Amino acid sequence: MTPARPSFSVLLLLLLRLAAAPVRAAEPIIIGEIDSRTGQFAAQGSAIHQGVTLAVEEANGRGGIAGRPLALLSRDDEGKPQRAVAAAEELTGRHGAVALVGGYVDSLVGPVAEVADRARAPYVAAASLDERLTARGNRYFFRVSNLRAYVDVTTGVVREVFKARHVAILYSHTPGASQLARRQKEVFERAGIHVAVFEPFAPGLSDFTPLLARVRDQGAEVLLSDTFFADHLLLVRQMAQSGLRVDAFLGAFGLEFPSVVLELGPASEGLYGTTSWQPDVNWAGREQESRLFVAAYTRRFGRAPVPLTMHGYAAARAVIRALETLGGGAITGDHLREALARVDLETPLGRVKFDDHGDPVAYERVVVQIQNGRHVVVYPPNHATASPKYPAR
Amino acid sequence: MSLTTLLQALVSGALVGCLYALIAAGFSLVLSVSRGLNLAHGELVVLGGYAGYAAWLLLGVHPLLLLPLAALATLPLGLVWDRLTARLAPPVELWSCVLTFGLSLLLQSAMTGFWSGEYRLLASPALGHGVALGGVALSHARLAAALVALAAVGALALGLRRARWGRAIRATSLDRDAASLLGIDVERATRLAFVLAFGLAGGAGLLFATIHYLYPAAGSELTLLAITLAIWAGIGRMRALLFGGVALGVVEALTVAVAGTGWREPALALLLLASLLARGGALAREFGRRS
């Protein structure tokens, strides 16, 4: 035997091996996204969709997950629970999506979370607030925002900055708004602040001046408007028209947008809103990443991002990070779920990490005020970029 | 509830009631000449509102100057509705419901496609302030809306009573065959009624947009409002419509002042139901009168 030359049989074996093994194309990892792209919440759903798309594209630009590209399958839920569930079933069942992201309306997020639980595909919601959804032991449901941040920051500013003794709370009928109002009331009453008016707000052609008059009669210094963008417009305008003023008007949802200044003009001066992230509003060492995000988004979509975009981006980033930690190999629902539970990630939205119930551990919001036509952060003090003008006028 | 708040509710309710009457006037007019219930009426009002809003964005003038534009946006649709309604099989009251239900969905889809589902408010600075009279706050926008509505309904009532076209319309609504035998061009009168009614709806839409935000689904509530008032006042009776509108506005404002804004919509639905049950027999008689 001549030991230097590889034997013919070994070569033959190698050749057979190569011929038998098929050339494996990198099979894509499918992520499902369900958002409202049409209907009442089309603007919000599209914003989340764009954030998710950006995150997925960035990950693919980095080479995907262990050489496998990410495929994003997006579905429109049209604002209807039945369609959302159909989309969730289709994505997880028919297409084998390993995870789901998206979601703005809690009445859709809830049913989708149920499907995710039964299909064993983790679901990271971009903007869910309903407390009941994380209280039911659904191990496959995660979200990057929660109600507590809203409660903390709105009650905190009233107690510590405004130091008001009497407040009025108006709230919309949605789960998020009505739960926020209830929690605010609890906190205020524990702190000895009198909640003079506590009412649901359903807009219509009829005048709210009697309602606003009641707010004034009861001596409320601060009006917490737990309603949405259009309702704020109506209320602020009616307040201006009826001459009924409060020392502070705080809208937890929707007053952080630049379009408030556009729509209301000078009447927007002094209004308070809350935000978690905005292109011109940064805090605590996230400026660099934030600017990169804004630049990347503007390059990709041709305009400035809105807060919901960041929520979608953060949710998708969490899923991608969890997939990365799994490495190569088969992805099972259980493993991905465990990986998500261990995720600890820095994004412009802040630190993304989930607790045992799927709620975010470090989701924070700040209070902004419109001063001279621009939004500035006024609370909490460690993030503030300007001091609040209180009373507003 | 303090006296001031009560007074405020009465005044606010009366003002918005005038607008309600204007919204119902067009509906009632169409109902009287064609015996058709236009369930898309609310959507037409909203369409006028969107048209007015678009014009305001473009031109930036005082919203009231844009009334003709808003009316012109919906006016041509009156001709379309007239053609379609003429083709309905009896009973027209019922089939017009189904037809116009479909048309309302069509309009909603169109508006959603054009303007998306976002809310829009005609927040004109020209109408952004108010005046206070003895503790009662009156916003300029609502005062203007009420005055325009009163003028329009008044003019319509006058026209229906005195003008030739008005009498022709009234004759057609009372007894189509008899009117035709008397030499009245009933087709033309019907067409005119539709066009007039739709123009009024468009104008009402502009006024609506100055005091409430627009969204494609806003029309359904307005349609229910128009139906309720039309049943209360009787078909085609403008003065009764005005009183009914004011009464409805006041009732609504008092409900809000006492029970809060949440009960406003169910209260309206209850009023409609009660009106139907109370006047059901009378309605059947009025409907049955058309040959």
Add this chain to the structure above:
Amino acid sequence: MKLAAVLLVLAVLPLLGPPAYYLYLFSTAYQFATLATAWSLLAYGGQVSFGQAAFFGLGAYGAALASLHGASLWLTISLGAALAGAGGAAVGLAAGRLNGAALALATLATAELLRGVALNWTALTGGGSGLVGIPSIPSLPGIPLELGGRRVGAYHLSLATLAAALTISAVVLRSRAGLALAALREGETRGALLGLRPVPWKVLAFALSGVATGLAGAVYAHTLGAVEPDVVFGRVFSIAPLVMATLGGRSLLGPAAAAVALYLVSELVFHPLAPALHQLPYALALIAVTLIRPAWRRIP
């Protein structure tokens, strides 16, 4: 009988092992078919309803409340259907004197009223937040979970409610009640002259239609796991049966077949291709049905 054969075939479909998505689609289609059949029953007696959502919502909330208080599945479905049936009887009683357009509007107003009550009666209905955490439907005992997995239970229950609705319809149509309803449809005054009292028959028709619609609502509550006023009392559940039944014709199976076909086409064809236009087919169908006058479209 043809009906039984069709139902049997459908019942064993899950054995083919389709993914849960298709089972979900079919069970939703069966729910709409139940709605269409229930609507058609009312139309048989000459009553056109614009407010079936009232009964759907009552069924949904009834089942939801019962299940959140720990009732078993059979109990929740029965309670939901019973509540909806009671609501139907109440509507029939109150609106017995009304006809045609006035009745249609009254049903519409009823649905709106119930929606408003559900929205504001927070203590009972959870208000705008609605009720969540409604348990899902387990599969029938004896059917291994590998067959179709988690949506099998809902599939069979929806099919069962459709069967129930069709049975109710069939029984009524062949009974004295059916004759009375047909007579009412042809002319109430004529019937009254012949000694026919309309109101009791109207109450019966509304009650039965309510029960059938409520069954669909109850199954919906368990399938979705959550109910909300704006959804279960929403226009969709009033418009859809009207369109589907009108297009399906007056036979027993017509409305149900049309409903299943329309729903599947809209889900598998329209929604993926053009989601923004999803209301358009309904709108066009309604308009077409009134303007084109085929012989079978003879609901007075």
